[in-house]
Amino acid sequence: xxxxxxxxxxxxxxxxxxxxAVFHEHGIDFCCGGKRSVTEACRTRRVDPGxxxxxxAACGQPDPSAPRFTEWETERLIQxxxxxxxxxxxxxxxxxxxxxxxxxxxxxxxxPELHEVAQLTQFVADEMTSHMAKxxxxxxxxxxxxxxxxxxxxxxxxxxxxxxDNPIRMMEEEHEAAGAATxxxxxxxxxxxxxxxxxxxxxxxxxxxxxxxxxLHAHVHIENNVLFPRxxxxxxxxxxxxxxxx
Numbered sequence: 001x002x003x004x005x006x007x008x009x010x011x012x013x014x015x016x017x018x019x020x021a022v023f024h025e026h027g028i029d030f031c032c033g034g035k036r037s038v039t040e041a042c043r044t045r046r047v048d049p050g051x052x053x054x055x056x057a058a059c060g061q062p063d064p065s066a067p068r069f070t071e072w073e074t075e076r077l078i079q080x081x082x083x084x085x086x087x088x089x090x091x092x093x094x095x096x097x098x099x100x101x102x103x104x105x106x107x108x109x110x111x112p113e114l115h116e117v118a119q120l121t122q123f124v125a126d127e128m129t130s131h132m133a134k135x136x137x138x139x140x141x142x143x144x145x146x147x148x149x150x151x152x153x154x155x156x157x158x159x160x161x162x163x164x165d166n167p168i169r170m171m172e173e174e175h176e177a178a179g180a181a182t183x184x185x186x187x188x189x190x191x192x193x194x195x196x197x198x199x200x201x202x203x204x205x206x207x208x209x210x211x212x213x214x215x216l217h218a219h220v221h222i223e224n225n226v227l228f229p230r231x232x233x234x235x236x237x238x239x240x241x242x243x244x245x246x
Contacts, residue, residue, distance in 0.1 A: 156235075
C-alpha cells in the first residue's frame with residue numbers, strides 16, 4: 001500500500017488495520033475523523049508529519065493475519081462488532097464508572113480534572129448503552145435483511161424509519177459525541193499520564209480509560225468506514241432493483 005501525506009486517514013485503516021495502532025499512538029482520530037488526509041490530521045493534532053514513515057513501516061509488508069473487514073460478509077461483520085466491541089463496552093463500563101467515581105472522591109480535591117473525567121465517563125456510559133441497543137434491535141437487523149435480499153435478488157421489507165441513512169446518521173452523530181468525550185478525557189489527563197503520587201487504582205483507571213478509547217476507535221471505524229457505507233450501497237442497489245421490477 002502506497003502511503004503519502006495526501007492519503008486519507010480512514011481509507012488507510014480500511015486498507016490495512018495495522019495503521020490504526022500508528023494513528024492511536026499519535027492521538028489521530030481515524031474513525032469519526034477519518035475523512036482527512038494524513039497531513040491535515042497531523043496539522044490538527046500538531047504532531048510530526050513523520051507519521052507517514054511510521055505508517056509505511058507498520059504496513060509496508062503484507063500481513064495475511066491482519067483482519068480485512070471489507071472482505072467479510074455483512075452478517076459476520078455485524079456479529080464481530082456485537083461479540084467483540086459491544087461485549088467489551090458492556091463488560092468494562094461498570095468498572096470504569098466505579099473507578100472514576102472513586103478517583104473523584106479520593107483525589108478530586110488535588111486533581112479537580114477528575115470531576116470532569118467522572119462526568120464524561122458517565123456520559124459515555126449512558127450514550128453507548130442506548131446506542132448499542134438501537135443498533136442491535138433496529139439498525140443491524142435491517143442491514144442483515146438488506147444483505148439477504150441482495151444475495152437472493154429480492155427486495156428488503158419496508159421500514160418505519162424510511163431510508164437506512166436516517167438511523168445511520170443518528171449512529172454517526174452518537175459516535176461523534178462519544179468520541180469527543182473520550183478525546184476530552186485524554187486531553188485533561190495529559191494523554192493518560194500518571195501523577196507522581198498516583199495510587200494503584202489511579203494508574204489502573206487511566207490505563208482502562210486509554211484501552212477503552214482505543215477499542216472505541218476500532219469499534220467506530222468498522223461501523224463508520226466499512227459497515228455503514230456498505231449498508232448505503234446495498235440500499236441503493238435495492239432501490240434500483242425495485243424500480244426495474246415495477
